[in-house]
Amino acid sequence: MAENQLTEQKLKYSKYVAEIGWGPESRNLTREEVVEKRITPPIIGDGFNLPTATHHIESWIIPEPKAFSAMSPKGGIHKHLDCRPPGMFAEDDETSMLDNSPHYHTYDEVYLFTGTNPYDNLDLGGEVELWLGLGDQAEKFTFTKPTMVHIPAGLVHGPLVFRKVNDSARPISWVVFYDSPVLSNVHVRMLPPDFKQLGEEE
Template sequence: MAETKYGKYIIREPLEKGLTPMLHICGEEGCDGAKFPNFPVEVQLLCITEPLAFPHQPHTHDADELFFIFGGNPKNFFEFGAEIEISLGEEGEKHIINSTSIVYIPKGLVHGPIVIKKVDKPVQWMHILFTPKYDMSAGDASLHPKHPRERYSPEEIKKLKGR
């Protein structure tokens, strides 16, 4: 394919292996966004099809964070078939997410663990951390995968696409 002036800003099939296949970009060395000077955020998008627990125990960040949690039907994001437990604050106040939601985690707010307790229909989980690199100001950062992360091969991507 011929090089174009702005083609460098398109990252095709940035699929990483993790708890589920995920789209991911950040400014950390070894991550796709690192090739862009001053890349500003760390973003992950996962499709969750079965119960799971995120590996992080209670932790904080030095930046604000958003979780977008929505149904997996692109024609109706409100078609939501899961139950997610999110603990917030020093006291671990538990919140059940069972409908399309956005969770705002202000800088310094303790959060976690996060447990996907039930999945009747796939849900999408998007996390945006407003800093180029995923980091914790409190908590065990060793549980977070380092970069570069394992990528899907072209053959594995074909399988994921059902081809």
């Protein structure tokens, strides 16, 4: 095939390809701030990046224990380490809750937890805790091996806690597939009664 025909072929399908980067909450951060604050912003791709996309996808690298379960202080649960930069949520906003407090979606979602050990891809490299269900009906799942979780529309999920990361040089990879081009969360103010914040383990 002639070179100009190859060029035309690439242009013809370019609408299906787009560079992706940090999500909107983190785009104003510099790489130096990310390192200094020990923030791990996700790489996000969805309908905002690529109009033809039918899914929202997040790719996280988790190099140290981290929890995604905080509500605002007035919600009764103390604020702790999260990927969001300080000031993203008003401290005095009683309705403000960080992104991975217990919540549900109106579309299906899939979580994929894997390790990054190139010589043992069955090694998760740590311990992940995920709660499924609402309040005192919630069930706790603990993963130490690569795991996939299907979260049907309407199922409350969270807190999500990376309890252990064995080696920061080989972090845990967490990928989120959401069955819609735009992510939306419906938060609930009900933690499982047996849930312990990161650092409160017995």
